[in-house]
Amino acid sequence: xxxxxxxxxxxxxxxxxxxxxxxxxxxxxxxxxxxxxxxxxxxxxxxxxxxxxxxxxxxxxxxxxxxxxxxxxxxxxxxxxxxxxxxxxxxxxxxxxxxxxxxxxxxxxxxxxxxxxxxxxxxxxxxxxxxxxxxxxxxxxxxxxxxxxxxxxxxxxxxxxxxxxxxxxxxxxxxxxxxxxxxxxxxxxxxxxxxxxxxxxxxxxxxxxxxxxxxxxxxxxxxxxxxxxxxxxxxxxxxxxxxxxxxxxxxxxxxxxxxxxxxxxxxxxxxxxxxxxxxxxxxxxxxxxxxxxxxxxxxxxxxxxxxxxxxxxxxxxxxxxxxxxxxxxxxxxxxxxxxxxxxxxxxxxxxxxxxxxxxxxxxxxxxxxxxxxxxxxxxxxxxxxxxxxxxxxxxxxxxxxxxxxxxxxxxxxxxxxxxxxxxxxxxxxxxxxxxxxxxxxxxxxxxxxxxxxxxxxxxxxxxxxxxxxxxx
Amino acid sequence: xxxxxxxxxxxxxxxxxxxxxxxxxxxxxxxxxxxxxxxxxxxxxxxxxxxxxxxxxxxxxxxxxxx
Numbered sequence: 047x048x049x050x051x052x053x054x055x056x057x058x059x060x061x062x063x064x065x066x067x068x069x070x071x072x073x074x075x076x077x078x079x080x081x082x083x084x085x086x087x088x089x090x091x092x093x094x095x096x097x098x099x100x101x102x103x104x105x106x107x108x109x110x111x112x113x114x115x116x117x118x119x120x121x122x123x124x125x126x127x128x129x130x131x132x133x134x135x136x137x138x139x140x141x142x143x144x145x146x147x148x149x150x151x152x153x154x155x156x157x158x159x160x161x162x163x164x165x166x167x168x169x170x171x172x173x174x175x176x177x178x179x180x181x182x183x184x185x186x187x188x189x190x191x192x193x194x195x196x197x198x199x200x201x202x203x204x205x206x207x208x209x210x211x212x213x214x215x216x217x218x219x220x221x222x223x224x225x226x227x228x229x230x231x232x233x234x235x236x237x238x239x240x241x242x243x244x245x246x247x248x249x250x251x252x253x254x255x256x257x258x259x260x261x262x263x264x265x266x267x268x269x270x271x272x273x274x275x276x277x278x279x280x281x282x283x284x285x286x287x288x289x290x291x292x293x294x295x296x297x298x299x300x301x302x303x304x305x306x307x308x309x310x311x312x313x314x315x316x317x318x319x320x321x322x323x324x325x326x327x328x329x330x331x332x333x334x335x336x337x338x339x340x341x342x343x344x345x346x347x348x349x350x351x352x353x354x355x356x357x358x359x360x361x362x363x364x365x366x367x368x369x370x371x372x373x374x375x376x377x378x379x380x381x382x383x384x385x386x387x388x389x390x391x392x393x394x395x396x397x398x399x400x401x402x403x404x405x406x407x408x409x410x411x412x413x414x415x416x417x418x419x420x421x422x423x424x425x426x427x428x429x430x431x432x433x434x435x436x437x438x439x440x441x442x443x444x445x446x447x448x449x450x451x452x453x454x455x456x457x458x459x460x461x462x463x464x465x466x467x468x469x470x471x472x473x474x475x476x477x478x479x480x481x482x483x484x485x486x487x488x489x490x491x492x493x494x495x496x497x498x499x500x501x502x503x504x505x506x507x508x509x510x511x512x513x514x515x516x517x518x
Numbered sequence: 519x520x521x522x523x524x525x526x527x528x529x530x531x532x533x534x535x536x537x538x539x540x541x542x543x544x545x546x547x548x549x550x551x552x553x554x555x556x557x558x559x560x561x562x563x564x565x566x567x568x569x570x571x572x573x574x575x576x577x578x579x580x581x582x583x584x585x
Contacts, residue, residue, distance in 0.1 A: 258572065350564060352557075353557070353560065353561055353563075353564060355554075355557055356554050356557030356558045356560070356561060357561065359554045359557070359558075360554070360558060371535075371537065374537055375536065375537055375538065378537075378538060378540065379540075383542075383543075384546075386540075386543060387543045387546035387547060387550070388546075388550065390531070390537065390539075390543055390547055391546070391547045391550040391551055393530065393531055393534075393535040393537055394527055394530055394531075394547065394551050395551075399558050401571050402558070402561050402562075402566060403558075403561065404571035404572045405561075405564075405566045405569040405570065405571045405572070406561045406564050406566065406569075407571075407572040408569050408570065408571070408572050409564045409566070409569060411572070
């Protein structure tokens with residue numbers, strides 16, 4: 047197989063070849079590094095590329111394979127990490143000027159778990175500064191580009207993770223998701239993104255945006271690959287008290303393709319209001335394809351879900367301001383203008399408004415859990431619009447003009463509030479060739495059903511035959 | 519959108535929060551906060567009297583073995 051083709055292998059495919067010793071981790075890692083070196087100057091998905099370290103790690107892992115010490119399906123798989131996930135001895139910038147030279151002394155739990163599973167770190171991926179924005183626009187390191195249209199934003203805040211996975215610059219990646227930052231770039235870049243349940247994956251060693259809304263999740267080109275990454279990093283962590291002692295199932299074994307009899311609820315409230323016409327058509331078509339697989343579709347109401355928008359605003363604003371206040375008092379000029387202004391808004395949120403939002407959260411979580419007693423999962427668009435141009439600040443949909451950030455986060459941020467797991471899977475392309483994402487929302491700690499549904503849908507999705515122009 | 523003044527926000531920042539203000543940021547602060555105030559006020563519609571706030575760092579209570 048030519049080096050250029052190696053990077054198109056899924057994690058499952060490459061891992062199988064590595065296990066059978068028909069593919070060398072060094073060969074695979076070098077193929078990715080060469081591709082990054084040749085092409086990423088334009089796409090800017092990486093902030094830091096670790097060529098020597100990655101090749102050394104791959105060589106060590108190859109020796110283990112030869113010695114019969116196989117770690118599992120991530121053994122020798124090259125990945126990228128969003129650059130707010132701490133990595134020992136490797137700078138972790140958070141996409142900021144303030145932390146441009148910060149070199150942590152420890153790995154985040156998720157990083158160490160992936161390394162222990164045999165993953166090879168190719169580099170640290172670009173992001174919206176301190177993860178505070180859904181567009182990925184970054185004034186310090188350049189804005190990562192969407193491989194489906196170089197003038198389009200990849201979405202954020204995990205912009206480099208989304209663009210990098212879609213452009214075959216890594217086999218998989220980790221992102222973080224506070225209001226949609228895994229699922230939005232997944233949707234805009236035509237890849238899979240999973241926000242696990244709050245408490246399923248450790249956040250220890252991940253620089254926070256808003257403690258009570260932050261999640262770490264896998265981003266990949268297939269659902270099976272997301273399952274493999276989640277498998278390696280899920281589970282309780284003594285370093286993160288928010289993680290739960292909930293058993294982690296074998297996700298991959300659940301990917302049988304059989305979904306007949308599962309019940310999926312369509313939530314029209316909020317999620318289907320004002321959609322780009324191509325998004326509406328693609329999501330409705332996905333519903334029919336799921337029906338064709340034997341899934342029972344039902345209408346489900348979440349009549350109070352509109353309250354999620356102001357509640358999430360108050361929580362993110364207050365918590366992010368609390369974290370950043372020391373920097374804002376002394377180094378405010380080093381922030382990009384948009385992130386600084388958003389952070390400073392947080393000091394004007396009253397404590398009573400913050401607590402009211404956390405009380406509203408209980409009500410909305412109960413409403414969501416009640417809906418998920420009627421069905422196995424909920425279905426919504428991931429984003430109401432496809433990828434905007436990088437210079438667009440407002441977009442008009444069905445006659446309503448609004449901020450791009452509001453459009454991008456509308457369908458994702460309520461799920462950060464309730465903490466449910468949510469999976470974004472590509473479900474089609476717009477007439478202009480931009481990806482569209484389908485969001486599946488599951489019961490607390492039931493990522494397995496989402497992966498099962500997403501995997502079955504992926505096999506019949508019209509998207510599966512397409513690749514981004516920048517991948518050629 | 520609620521009527522907020524830049525001067526009010528500047529006073530809160532400097533006097534209450536102790537955060538230096540760049541006047542260039544204030545229009546954005548006014549717009550962001552102002553666009554959410556109506557929604558924040560409408561949270562009262564949820565009848566929160568008997569509801570305690572979510573505890574920040576703990577997992578959902580629905581977790582079979584959650585804390």
